[in-house]
Amino acid sequence: KQWYQRRVRGPYNSKQSEGKYLLQQAKSSTQWADEYFHHSCLSKKSVFLLTDNRCLLLQYDDILNHWKVEWSHVYNEIVKVPEVLDEGDGLGIVFSAYMDPNVGFSKFFKERRKKTRIIILQSRLETQRLANEFRKRLHLPSLEPEND
Numbered sequence: 600k601q602w603y604q605r606r607v608r609g610p611y612n613s614k615q616s617e618g619k620y621l622l623q624q625a626k627s628s629t630q631w632a633d634e635y636f637h638h639s640c641l642s643k644k645s646v647f648l649l650t651d652n653r654c655l656l657l658q659y660d661d662i663l664n665h666w667k668v669e670w671s672h673v674y675n676e677i678v679k680v681p682e683v684l685d686e687g688d689g690l691g692i693v694f695s696a697y698m699d700p701n702v703g704f705s706k707f708f709k710e711r712r713k714k715t716r717i718i719i720l721q722s723r724l725e726t727q728r729l730a731n732e733f734r735k736r737l738h739l740p741s742l743e744p745e746n747d
Contacts, residue, residue, distance in 0.1 A: 621657055622650060629668065637729070644659035646666070649729075654671065677695070680737070683730050692729060692730050
């Protein structure tokens with residue numbers, strides 16, 4: 600069984616447990632106090648994760664045998680609303696956000712740089728679900744109702 604934020608015990612959810620484990624791996628190398636919200640597996644070694652404060656891309660490192668944060672954006676840095684990209688075989692989510700000036704090569708630039716991110720997912724349903732969860736975290740209305 601799983602404990603929820605208000606200490607109410609509910610049924611075990613394996614997807615939620617997997618996401619919380621991935622977030623713990625990411626938080627081990629940072630000082631974040633984020634709470635897990637939703638995640639989507641992009642490949643065997645890549646996961647897009649939503650928390651209460653930020654979205655992040657995790658990559659699995661075979662050499663060190665753990666998950667590391669490839670990039671992350673706090674929600675208030677996002678300047679372009681996430682949109683569903685549907686062009687031929689490419690099905691994904693597109694958004695733009697400012698780079699954190701204290702991370703990586705961004706610290707060498709005086710101006711905040713904007714970066715466009717594209718998240719490619721494996722199915723139309725998963726793309727729609729992630730887009731709606733992402734928009735929910737940004738306090739925006741859903742794109743379309745999900746069909747479960």
